[in-house]
Amino acid sequence: MTTKDFGIDFGTARVVIYAEGKGVVLDEPAVIAVNANTGKMFACGEEAYAMQGRAPASIEVVRPLAKGVIADFDYACMMLRYFMQKVCAYKVIKPRAAVSVPALVTAVEQRSFMDAVYSAGARQVMLIEESMAAAVGAGLDVEAPRGCMVVEIGAGTTDVAVMSLKGVASSCSRRVGGDAFDEAIMRYIRQKHRLLIGSLSAERLKIEIGKVTDGEEEKCTTVSGRDAVSGLPRVCEITSREILEAVYEPLQEVLHTIQNVLENTPPELSADIYDNGIILTGGMAQLRGMTALVSATTGICCRVADDPMHCVARGAAMSLKYIHMLHSGVYDIGKFLYDGSTTLTN
Numbered sequence: 001m002t003t004k005d006f007g008i009d010f011g012t013a014r015v016v017i018y019a020e021g022k023g024v025v026l027d028e029p030a031v032i033a034v035n036a037n038t039g040k041m042f043a044c045g046e047e048a049y050a051m052q053g054r055a056p057a058s059i060e061v062v063r064p065l066a067k068g069v070i071a072d073f074d075y076a077c078m079m080l081r082y083f084m085q086k087v088c089a090y091k092v093i094k095p096r097a098a099v100s101v102p103a104l105v106t107a108v109e110q111r112s113f114m115d116a117v118y119s120a121g122a123r124q125v126m127l128i129e130e131s132m133a134a135a136v137g138a139g140l141d142v143e144a145p146r147g148c149m150v151v152e153i154g155a156g157t158t159d160v161a162v163m164s165l166k167g168v169a170s171s172c173s174r175r176v177g178g179d180a181f182d183e184a185i186m187r188y189i190r191q192k193h194r195l196l197i198g199s200l201s202a203e204r205l206k207i208e209i210g211k212v213t214d215g216e217e218e219k220c221t222t223v224s225g226r227d228a229v230s231g232l233p234r235v236c237e238i239t240s241r242e243i244l245e246a247v248y249e250p251l252q253e254v255l256h257t258i259q260n261v262l263e264n265t266p267p268e269l270s271a272d273i274y275d276n277g278i279i280l281t282g283g284m285a286q287l288r289g290m291t292a293l294v295s296a297t298t299g300i301c302c303r304v305a306d307d308p309m310h311c312v313a314r315g316a317a318m319s320l321k322y323i324h325m326l327h328s329g330v331y332d333i334g335k336f337l338y339d340g341s342t343t344l345t346n
Contacts, residue, residue, distance in 0.1 A: 004088065006097045006122070007133070007317025009310075010113065012065045012156030013178060013283070015045075015080070017087055018313035020320070025087045027310070032079040036060045044082045053198040067175040068102040068130075068157035070112045080120040094123035098316040100133045102157045103173040128319050130154070130312055131161035131171060134281040137315030138305035142166055147269030148276055150305075151258055151294070152312065153284035155179050158254050160261045162269055170265045174257045178284050180250040181206055188246035190228060193236045197225035206287070210243045212251055213289035213296075240288075254284075255297050262298060277301035281311040 009016040010030075017026040028045035035042055036058050043051065048061060055061045064076035088095055097117050101110065110127060117125045134152040135142050142148065142163045152159045155178040161171035182202040189195050189202075201223050209219040220239045227234040258278075262270065278300050280291060285308045295302040305311050 004095050005317060005320045006087070006095050007137075007313045007315065007320070008097050008099045008117065009130075009133075009313035009316065010065065010080070010099055010101075010117075011154055011312075012063070012068055013154070014309075015083055016310055016313040017083065018310065018317040019087065020317055024310050024313065026083055028083065030065055030079065031061060031063050032075050032082075033059050033061045034075065034078075041078055041082065044079055052200055066156060067179075068154065068177075069105060069109045070116060073112055073116065076112075077116050077119045080116055084120040084122070088121070094121055096124040096126075096320060097122040098126045098128050098133075098320050100130045100312045100316050101127050102175075103129050103131060103159055103161070103171055104157070104175070126320070128316050129159070129161070129168070129171075130157070131159040131173075132163065132168065133312045133315035133319065134159070134305075135161070135163055135279070135315065136318050137311035137313070138279050138281055138308075140279060146276070147265070147272035148279070149261070149265075149273045150279045150281060151285070153177055153254060153280065153282040153290075154312075155283065158257050158282075158284075160257050162261060162265045162273065164269055164272075169269055170261050172257050172261045172264075174253060176250050176253040176257075177282075178203075178206070180253075181210075181247045181284070184248075184250055185243060185246045188242065189223070189225070189236070189238065192242070193238075194228040195223070195225045195234060195236050196228050197223055201225065205238055205243060206247075209238065209240045210247070211240045211288040212244060212247065212293050214244070215292060216240065216289040251293075255294070258294060258298060262300075274300055277303060279303060279305050281305045281308040283309055 005020040007018040015030045019025045029049035031048040033043040033048040033051050051061050062075050064072045070076045114125050130152050135150040140148045143166050145165050147164045149162045159173045162169045182199050185202040209221050218240050222235050222237050224235050285304045291302045
């Protein structure tokens with residue numbers, strides 16, 4: 001039986017695995033539930049995600065990744081091993097895998113990603129920057145002598161890069177993303193309405209009624225939680241305008257990251273970006289008004305890529321087809337200590 005090459009978006013909120021010739025074969029929350037006494041896995045993925053904030057003391061629900069990097073190595077290995085077994089349990093030959101990582105990862109964090117994927121059953125592993133993987137997955141021509149700009153807004157990090165001639169000309173990465181938006185919503189509702197809500201409720205509010213510009217339609221919904229004063233359950237009505245106020249600070253960080261990259265981009269590439277526009281990828285790219293806000297802030301046309309949630313995993317898988325190019329430093333793999341150049345061969 002033949003093996004498959006996998007592109008893995010080992011994200012803070014979700015793990016996406018893209019298989020060559022099959023497309024997305026796994027897309028599940030990066031959450032694991034374990035027995036608090038024995039440390040054995042109780043549930044993983046969607047099932048564990050639903051347990052957040054609801055599990056008894058005997059069950060520990062963990063998100064092994066935080067801010068784009070592995071926070072709990074043992075649980076990350078356990079979770080990824082479970083996911084890999086779901087997609088390639090009957091493969092005779094272990095698969096090769098390209099894993100996306102934020103541009104700001106340290107040498108220790110690089111090694112933890114590599115070791116986790118190897119322990120999950122991959123025979124060869126390569127690292128690729130999230131921004132470059134997103135650009136390739138979005139269908140941008142990164143080989144052409146023209147500048148193209150991609151903004152990948154994930155749960156833990158925001159990666160922005162300008163690419164040309166198979167390399168990164170200017171880039172910036174910050175540890176702010178969807179999780180920071182959820183935390184901001186939780187703080188805002190606690191301070192304004194004296195209501196304590198969980199991360200799942202905050203994420204639901206962000207998805208259902210969230211917006212980042214005044215021009216979007218005003219919506220409202222109810223959220224349940226615990227009264228901060230009486231300690232009793234209570235329901236409160238929240239509007240889109242309140243969500244806009246709540247996420248102002250993390251939203252400004254995202255915009256400053258984009259502006260910082262544009263300020264450090266060579267003039268000729270800046271002209272290309274003005275003509276070609278900015279491509280948004282990642283889950284947060286789908287937030288209402290995001291494209292309009294980025295366009296208004298930068299003065300450059302902006303659009304969301306097709307299937308933005310899976311661009312990184314797709315691009316990582318596609319990069320494995322160009323191993324001979326990767327050896328020569330294409331996709332900026334050369335900056336990583338574990339570039340796979342000694343093991344990735346046809």
